[in-house]
Amino acid sequence: MKLIHGELIKLVTLRLALWTILLAAACGMLLTGALALIGPENATPPMPGLDTVEGVEIVLGLPAVLLFVPALIGTIAVTSEYRHRTIGTTFLAAPRRGRVLGAKLIVYALLGLTYGIICSAASGVALYVGVAARGVAIPVPVGEIVVPLLQLALAAAVYMVLGVSIGALARNQLVAIAIVLGYFYVLEFVLMMIPGVNSLYPILPGGATASLTSFSFLTDALAEQTSLDAAALASPLAGAGILLAYAGVAGLLATIVPLRRDLR
Amino acid sequence: MSAAPIEITRLAKRFGTVDAVTDATFSAAPGRVTGFLGPNGAGKSTTLRMLLGLIRPSEGTALILGKHYRDHRRPARLVGAVLDIAGAHPRTTARQHLRTYSALSGVSPKRVDAVLDETGTAEYADRRIGTFSTGMRQRLALATALLGDPEILVLDEPSNGLDPAGIVWLRTFLRAFAASGRTVLLSSHLLGEVEQTADDMVLIDRGRVTRTGSLCDLRSNGKSLEDVFLRATQEGAPL
Numbered sequence: 406m407k408l409i410h411g412e413l414i415k416l417v418t419l420r421l422a423l424w425t426i427l428l429a430a431a432c433g434m435l436l437t438g439a440l441a442l443i444g445p446e447n448a449t450p451p452m453p454g455l456d457t458v459e460g461v462e463i464v465l466g467l468p469a470v471l472l473f474v475p476a477l478i479g480t481i482a483v484t485s486e487y488r489h490r491t492i493g494t495t496f497l498a499a500p501r502r503g504r505v506l507g508a509k510l511i512v513y514a515l516l517g518l519t520y521g522i523i524c525s526a527a528s529g530v531a532l533y534v535g536v537a538a539r540g541v542a543i544p545v546p547v548g549e550i551v552v553p554l555l556q557l558a559l560a561a562a563v564y565m566v567l568g569v570s571i572g573a574l575a576r577n578q579l580v581a582i583a584i585v586l587g588y589f590y591v592l593e594f595v596l597m598m599i600p601g602v603n604s605l606y607p608i609l610p611g612g613a614t615a616s617l618t619s620f621s622f623l624t625d626a627l628a629e630q631t632s633l634d635a636a637a638l639a640s641p642l643a644g645a646g647i648l649l650a651y652a653g654v655a656g657l658l659a660t661i662v663p664l665r666r667d668l669r
Numbered sequence: 670m671s672a673a674p675i676e677i678t679r680l681a682k683r684f685g686t687v688d689a690v691t692d693a694t695f696s697a698a699p700g701r702v703t704g705f706l707g708p709n710g711a712g713k714s715t716t717l718r719m720l721l722g723l724i725r726p727s728e729g730t731a732l733i734l735g736k737h738y739r740d741h742r743r744p745a746r747l748v749g750a751v752l753d754i755a756g757a758h759p760r761t762t763a764r765q766h767l768r769t770y771s772a773l774s775g776v777s778p779k780r781v782d783a784v785l786d787e788t789g790t791a792e793y794a795d796r797r798i799g800t801f802s803t804g805m806r807q808r809l810a811l812a813t814a815l816l817g818d819p820e821i822l823v824l825d826e827p828s829n830g831l832d833p834a835g836i837v838w839l840r841t842f843l844r845a846f847a848a849s850g851r852t853v854l855l856s857s858h859l860l861g862e863v864e865q866t867a868d869d870m871v872l873i874d875r876g877r878v879t880r881t882g883s884l885c886d887l888r889s890n891g892k893s894l895e896d897v898f899l900r901a902t903q904e905g906a907p908l
Contacts, residue, residue, distance in 0.1 A: 407773065420760075495770075497744075497745065498774040667723070669724065
């Protein structure tokens with residue numbers, strides 16, 4: 406508990422918790438709000454309108470595009486410890502490194518969940534404000550809107566854990582950021598364009614996220630442009646399972662690998 | 670027989686093809702300041718980091734009261750260490766930094782004000798560390814080391830960046846710490862400073878401990894510590 410307490414103090418004193426909340430609200434509100442106000446049917450390319458279930462799903466799933474934000478928050482938080490050399494002070498205070506990193510993973514999973522809940526809530530509010538402004542009736546009851554929003558919250562928690570793990574393994578801040586952005590926003594798209602390899606997409610983190618959040622508009626559009634068949638996504642439950650498995654493996658590596666490393 | 674506060678036995682560390690520390694053996698006794706003296710790059714910091722579990726030895730053991738640092742239940746209450754003045758986030762204040770590390774060490778937050786007073790850092794406790802001078806950061810590093818009210822202090826070049834008044838203050842502080850029966854292991858490359866502070870000496874050069882003994886013994890036959898140190902380091906072989 407003392408390690409979790411210490412990590413929570415770091416979150417507050419470095420204002421990381423505050424910035425996470427602000428970023429979550431901005432990410433949730435901006436994309437969903439903008440698209441809800443413009444109307445998905447007026448976007449380029451046109452998407453189903455908000456008077457359809459599909460259109461509502463697309464608008465609510467849009468913040469999933471920005472899931473690199475919680476991943477980067479986690480990455481930057483951990484690599485800052487190496488950058489400012491506070492990790493040595495931390496390991497002197499608590500020399501069981503596995504426990505320190507375990508505490509970090511727990512705290513950042515909770516922060517990721519907080520990010521996801523705020524982002525989802527902001528997204529939901531933006532949707533209702535947008536449709537109210539345009540006088541469109543949403544064909545989905547509120548209860549059904551909550552489910553994809555909670556799925557987004559879970560995905561945010563997983564992405565933050567992945568970010569923390571990548572940061573703990575890479576240690577160098579720039580390298581870790583490059584890995585996070587390079588993987589999620591370059592490598593996965595490249596893999597999706599390679600015939601044969603793209604069938605693996607559903608079990609990659611991006612594909613599992615698309616399954617969980619039911620947001621596959623961008624990948625479907627990419628498949629259409631490249632004339633490749635889009636691989637069928639897993640169910641949301643399977644997507645959640647795959648993402649949690651990634652988080653578990655990454656978290657395990659992040660707690661084991663630093664145990665034997667020298668801190669010079 | 671109780672274990673020595675610090676006991677280093679045949680300690681070695683190899684980084685790739687470089688032997689940073691080779692076959693180092695020495696100890697530090699309670700109630701005394703042990704100076705760990707050597708030129709830059711001699712292996713002092715590597716040895717201290719092995720003692721504190723931050724670097725894994727290639728061979729040998731480095732024990733604190735008979736155990737590895739990490740095997741003590743509450744090591745920060747036993748050992749305070751100053752290894753790196755950069756070990757504080759520049760956007761936090763000194764007080765926030767100390768609160769964080771008191772929590773991580775399992776030390777009462779009441780100790781924060783005590784160590785701020787003890788190290789003369791109270792007047793800038795609520796300033797961001799990024800605005801601190803090197804000397805202020807050194808004092809903060811010492812305050813962090815003292816959070817657990819430890820029995821043993823391990824300090825790597827603690828007088829770096831301190832002004833003359835700060836150096837005198839540190840010397841007085843360390844002498845008083847040792848006089849209360851506690852143990853200090855102090856690394857430095859500043860002969861004059863160590864000579865005025867330490868009771869015992871360990872000389873290290875190119876990764877090898879070349880001399881150990883009390884300051885009086887090393888200076889016997891009318892030799893100065895500088896003579897002994899230069900002979901030990903220039904020849905590069907055990908004396």
